[in-house]
Amino acid sequence: MSIPDVLKYTKQNGELDATPYIEEYNTFYQHGYESIEDRQLRQSQKAKECISSFYNLVSDFYEYGWAQSFHFAYLQKNEPLACGLLRYEYVLPWRMKVQPGSHLLDVGCGIGGPLRNIARFARCKVTGVTISPYQVARGNQLIKDSNLEEQCNIIYGDFLKLPFEDCSFDGVYAIESTCHTMLKSAVYSEAYRVLKPGCYFAGYEWCITSKYDQNNEKHRQVKFNIEEGNGLPDTATTEEVLEGLKDAGFELIDAYDLAEYLETPWYAPLSASFSWNGFRHTRLGHYVTHISVRFLEKLGIIPKGSSQVSKLLMNAARDLVEGGKLGIYTPMYFFVARKPVAG
Template identity: 65%
Template sequence: MSSWSDYIPQVLKFEKKLGEDKKAVTVINEYNKMYSHGSESEQDRALWESEKGKDAVSDFYNLVSDFYEWGWAQSFHFAVIQKGEPFEASLQRYEYMLPYRIGVERGQHLVDLGCGIGGPLRNIARFARCKVTGVTISKYQVERGNELNTQLNLEDSCNIVHGDFLNLPFEDETFDGAYTIEATCHTMEKTKVYSEAYRVIKPGCCFAGYEWCVTDKYDPQNKEHREAKFAVEVGNGLPDTATFDQVVGSLKEAGFEVLEYYDASKYSELPWYYPLKAGFSVKGFRHTRVGHYFTHITVTTLEKLGIVPKGSAEVSRMLIKAAQDLVHAGELGIYIPMFFFLARKPEKPSAQN
C-alpha cells in the first residue's frame, strides 16, 4: 500500500514551463478575467472560443496538471463508484466501458479527444489491445503524457499529440472509433467538436464519451443554482455548461446516429463527488478538509523556501475551492460530470448499379 511519503516527491515536482516563466499568478488573473461578466453572453462565448480563450484553457492545464496528478490520479475524471471499491478500480472500470461500448477490436486505432496526461488512454490501450492517439491543447500534458508512455513501454500503442479538438490534426476517416472523457465540456461549440470526431472516424464506427452537464434540476432563476454552476465553471476551466438535450442535439447536428445516452451518476452507489469528501485514509486524506489544509500549507511553505515556483500556493488555493464548489453543486443535484453518450457514424450508402 502507498504511504503519504510516496506522494511528497510529486508535490516537489512542478512543470518546467511554470518554473521558467514564473507566471502562475498572471495566468490565474487572466483566466479569471474570462469570467468578468459571466460566460453565457454572446460576447463571452466569442471570447471563450477565440485564440485567447484557448490559450487560457491551455495555460490553466499547464498550471494544474501536476496538482491533479498528485492529488487525484493520472486519469483526470470522476467515475461511477460502488461501496467498498478502491477509487483506482472505479476509474479503470469507468474507462473500460468506452472501448467495450465502441466495439473496438484488437489492433484497431482509437482517438482520445482531450486526453490530459493519458491515464485513460494507457488503460484502454492495454485493456482493449488497441492503439490510442490522444489530443490535448496543453503542451505540458503532451510532454508529461508521452514521458509516461515511454516509462511504461507503451510508446508503440499510445501516443499524445498537441492539437485543438475543434480542428483535429488528422485526415478524414483515420480512426476506428473516438471517445472523450470529461474534456469537450471545455468548449461551447459542441456541434463543431463532435463534427471533428465524426470526420476522423471511419463510417460505421462509434464515438462515446462522458460530458459535464447541468441536470434537469438546474433552475436558472434560482440564485443559489446560478452561483453554484458559475463557481464550478470558474474553478475548472469551463465555459457555459451544456444541458443533456444540448449534448444529444449537437451529436445529431454533427451527423451521428445517437444510440444511447443517460445520466451515469444514477448507477453509482456513492455520490459522484464522494472522492472529494473521502474519509481519512492514505489516499482519501488528500481530499478531506484537513488534507486540503495540509497540502496547501505544504505548498505555501515550499513556495516561500523557493523550492516550487511563485504562484503555486495560489493554484493550490484555487483548486481547493474548486473541489468544494463541485461538492456543493453535486449536493444540490444540479451538476454531473458523467452524462454518457454513444453515437455511430452511418455507413456509406451502397453504390448504385
C-alpha cells in the same frame, strides 16, 4: 508524485512566476455569473489560449492530488478510487466494440492515463490529442516509462480542428474533455470526420441536469463557481449534447446520466467523508496540500503563484461537491453514437 514536483512546466521553461497566468485566467470570470460579456469572452480564441496555459499549470496538481486519469469514477461502496477510474474507462472500448489492433483517438487526453489503460485493456492503439504543450510532453514521457510507445502517442492539437485525415480511426472517445467548448456540433463533427464509417464515438460530458433552475440564484452561483474553477466557458444541458451529436450526423445508440445509478456519489472522493486511503482527495487533504504549497512557495522551491493555483482547485472541488449534492450538475453524462456506414 511529491508536492515539490508540482508545476514542473514552469520550472522546465524557466518561468518562476505563475502569477501572470492566474491573473489572465481570472479576467475571464471577473464579472460573475450574470455577465454575458464574460461568457462570450470565455468562448473566444483568446480563451482557448488561456485554457492551454491553465492545463500547463494545473496538470501536476491533478496528478498529485487525484490520479493520472483526470476524470471522475464509477465507484462501488468502499472501493479505492483507482478501481473506479479503470471501470469508468473500460466501459468505453466495450461499448464501442473495439477489436484488438484497432486504432482509437482520445479527444482531450490530458497526460494520457485513460489512453494507456485502454490500450492495455483493449489491446489496441490509441492516439491522444491535447491543447496543452506540457501535457504532450508529460504524457509521452509516461508512455515511454510504461513501454507503450508501440501502442500509444500524444500530439498537440485542437479538438475543434483535429490534425488528422478523414476516416482515420476505428473509434473516438472523449472523457470529460469536450466540456471545454460550447460548440458541441463543431467538436462532434470533427470526431465524425476522422471516424471510419460504421465505427463508434463515445464519451462522458459535464452537464447541468433537469434539476437546475435558471431562476434560482444559488444554482446560478454554484454553476458559475464550477466553471470558474475548472476552466469552462459555460455548461451544456443534456439536450444540447444530444442535439450536437445529431447535428454532426451520428446515430445515437445510448445516452444517460451515469450519476443517477451510482452506489457512491461521484463527488464522494472530493468530500470530507471519504476514506483515509483517499486522504489527498478530501477537503482536509486539499487544505494540507495547500498549506504545504504555500510553504514551499515561500522557500522558493516551487514557482510564485503556485498557492493561487492550489486555492483555485481547492475551491473548485468544494463547488463540485455542492453542485453534486444539489443534484444540478453531473460530470458523467454518458453517450455512445455510431457513424452510419453510408456517412
